[in-house]
Amino acid sequence: xxxxxxxxxxxxxLQELSIDCVIFGFHAGELxxxxxxxxATDGWSLPGGRIxxxxxxxxxxxxxxxxxxxxxxxxxxxxxxxxxxxxxxYFTEAELVQKLEAxxxxxxxxxxxxxxxxxxxxxxxxxxxxxxxxxxWYTDExxxxxxxxxxxxxxxxxxxxxxxxKALRQQIRNQPVGYNLLPEKFTMPELQRLYxxxxxxxxDRRNFQKLLMSYDILEKLEEKRIGVANKSPFLYRxxxxxxxxxxxxxxxxxx
Amino acid sequence: xxxxxxxxxxxxxLQELSIDCVIFGFHAGELxxxxxxxxATDGWSLPGGRIxxxxxxxxxxxxxxxxxxxxxxxxxxxxxxxxxxxxxxYFTEAELVQKLEAxxxxxxxxxxxxxxxxxxxxxxxxxxxxxxxxxxWYTDExxxxxxxxxxxxxxxxxxxxxxxxKALRQQIRNQPVGYNLLPEKFTMPELQRLYxxxxxxxxDRRNFQKLLMSYDILEKLEEKRIGVANKSPFLYRxxxxxxxxxxxxxxxxxx
DNA sequence: CCAAAAGTGTTACCCTTACACCCATGG
DNA sequence: CCATGGGTGTAAGGGTAACACTTTTGG
Numbered sequence: 001x002x003x004x005x006x007x008x009x010x011x012x013x014l015q016e017l018s019i020d021c022v023i024f025g026f027h028a029g030e031l032x033x034x035x036x037x038x039x040a041t042d043g044w045s046l047p048g049g050r051i052x053x054x055x056x057x058x059x060x061x062x063x064x065x066x067x068x069x070x071x072x073x074x075x076x077x078x079x080x081x082x083x084x085x086x087x088x089x090y091f092t093e094a095e096l097v098q099k100l101e102a103x104x105x106x107x108x109x110x111x112x113x114x115x116x117x118x119x120x121x122x123x124x125x126x127x128x129x130x131x132x133x134x135x136x137w138y139t140d141e142x143x144x145x146x147x148x149x150x151x152x153x154x155x156x157x158x159x160x161x162x163x164x165x166k167a168l169r170q171q172i173r174n175q176p177v178g179y180n181l182l183p184e185k186f187t188m189p190e191l192q193r194l195y196x197x198x199x200x201x202x203x204d205r206r207n208f209q210k211l212l213m214s215y216d217i218l219e220k221l222e223e224k225r226i227g228v229a230n231k232s233p234f235l236y237r238x239x240x241x242x243x244x245x246x247x248x249x250x251x252x253x254x255x
Numbered sequence: 256x257x258x259x260x261x262x263x264x265x266x267x268x269l270q271e272l273s274i275d276c277v278i279f280g281f282h283a284g285e286l287x288x289x290x291x292x293x294x295a296t297d298g299w300s301l302p303g304g305r306i307x308x309x310x311x312x313x314x315x316x317x318x319x320x321x322x323x324x325x326x327x328x329x330x331x332x333x334x335x336x337x338x339x340x341x342x343x344x345y346f347t348e349a350e351l352v353q354k355l356e357a358x359x360x361x362x363x364x365x366x367x368x369x370x371x372x373x374x375x376x377x378x379x380x381x382x383x384x385x386x387x388x389x390x391x392w393y394t395d396e397x398x399x400x401x402x403x404x405x406x407x408x409x410x411x412x413x414x415x416x417x418x419x420x421k422a423l424r425q426q427i428r429n430q431p432v433g434y435n436l437l438p439e440k441f442t443m444p445e446l447q448r449l450y451x452x453x454x455x456x457x458x459d460r461r462n463f464q465k466l467l468m469s470y471d472i473l474e475k476l477e478e479k480r481i482g483v484a485n486k487s488p489f490l491y492r493x494x495x496x497x498x499x500x501x502x503x504x505x506x507x508x509x510x
Numbered sequence: 511c512c513a514a515a516a517g518t519g520t521t522a523c524c525c526t527t528a529c530a531c532c533c534a535t536g537g
Numbered sequence: 538c539c540a541t542g543g544g545t546g547t548a549a550g551g552g553t554a555a556c557a558c559t560t561t562t563g564g
Contacts (some may be wrong), residue, residue, distance in 0.1 A: 012308065013271045013305040014308065015308040016269060017272055017373055051268065051270075054371065056338055081312065083315075189515080205516075207553080230515040231514085231515060231562055232562070443543085466526095484536050484540095485540085486544075
């Protein structure tokens with residue numbers, strides 16, 4: 001009786017579980033995400049992969065991130081788990097199906113794609129210039145897309161990016177952001193543009209500087225950025241200790 | 256080659272996936288959670304269950320909630336997915352193991368508990384008096400516990416409650432709370448106590464009333480609560496339309 | 511020399527917070 | 538009659554937001 005109960009449950013509940021990562025970078029005054037193009041198709045998706053049954057979800061995300069970017073020890077945050085039954089809606093286009101089957105075999109879709117797979121969404125903040133974008137087994141191109149130029153993606157990945165962005169915006173209002181997105185040294189206007197880009201909102205330079213400096217996480221350096229047009233701006237860098245403390249205790253960014 | 260690839264992946268990744276629900280109620284000026292006691296033991300856990308492979312996660316949560324409380328159409332919010340490899344740490348107590356095996360059979364733990372199962376955490380806000388607490392197949396008692404009296408629970412369920420509470424506190428600062436936790440008509444001091452309980456903080460009566468009324472989601476009724484000690488307080492109720500709008504647009508509760 | 515961007519302080523106003531007296535009800 | 542809790546408005550202060558002129562640099 002109990003045996004039977006357990007067996008029945010297992011049959012109905014064994015399934016695959018995956019991770020998808022929204023990897024944010026910041027370059028040329030724009031927020032970017034890293035996307036993959038599926039082999040021999042023009043279908044794009046987020047980097048992701050299966051979670052092994054003896055592996056923690058966080059580890060899986062870290063692993064996938066390392067594989068796609070070459071980076072470890074980066075900011076990674078779980079934001080939502082996607083468990084709808086119609087997550088594959090964008091695999092219904094005939095042309096795409098044909099191309100995928102030509103590449104992966106005719107039962108590819110049936111075995112790997114044509115069913116609901118629950119996916120845990122993570123977003124990562126990385127330093128744009130450090131990333132070695134690397135495709136995976138299913139894809140042959142991996143590159144950055146401006147957040148406003150992202151095309152219609154496979155699965156529900158457009159919705160994932162939307163939600164990740166929302167989570168990032170939530171995050172930036174309660175904790176400092178920038179350590180992983182900017183190079184070690186940066187100028188105040190660069191930091192301001194990052195905030196303005198994420199929140200899609202303009203700030204007053206003086207008020208922004210006052211507020212950010214009040215968190216006591218920034219160190220103003222003697223150096224200035226040279227070789228750029230116009231007046232040379234001062235360089236700043238994060239005081240890692242104080243930055244971590246501010247991450248733990250939270251700050252209130254309200255502008 | 257591709258066949259083999261797919262087969263290998265499936266073997267390593269097929270697993271079970273579950274839901275756990277932190278069901279919050281409000282009674283006698285205290286926040287409560289609904290817990291289950293496992294059959295013939297004194298081990299308590301959150302209500303939960305497996306997600307079937309063709310079922311959406313939200314549906315699974317709704318189903319579990321209906322089964323344990325008799326309620327549908329209640330506030331249900333996914334807050335975190337728990338995917339660590341050591342989630343079963345509290346199943347190591349010898350006495351508990353013995354009792355569980357006596358009830359469920361000697362291979363119960365090996366088959367159902369002695370492995371990592373990823374669980375999606377939801378929290379629900381329900382009206383205390385409406386709940387018909389009902390145990391499930393594994394348990395023989397289902398009852399409310401004051402949030403500050405929760406005992407050490409099975410799995411990582413104490414951590415889940417912590418996180419759910421944190422998510423609820425986050426939520427109350429950005430969206431109105433109360434519609435599902437309070438009876439249809441309630442007094443301003445009752446609403447204030449709810450907020451004070453959730454945020455574990457005292458507010459000034461006049462300021463609280465001013466702020467809540469400024470959201471324009473409350474309707475002050477002619478009626479007063481009678482039969483209670485002291486001066487009869489006015490009754491209020493939520494304007495459902497405006498409440499929904501405030502949920503969608505967000506409010507800023509900062510006190 | 512000029513255009514473009516960066517450095518820098520002060521003021522007004524609004525919003526948040528603090529605060530007290532009277533009233534109604536049950537016991 | 539009294540204790541307890543509820544109803545109600547105002548004033549001060551702090552923090553947010555608005556605002557302009559000068560300086561530097563590359564072209």
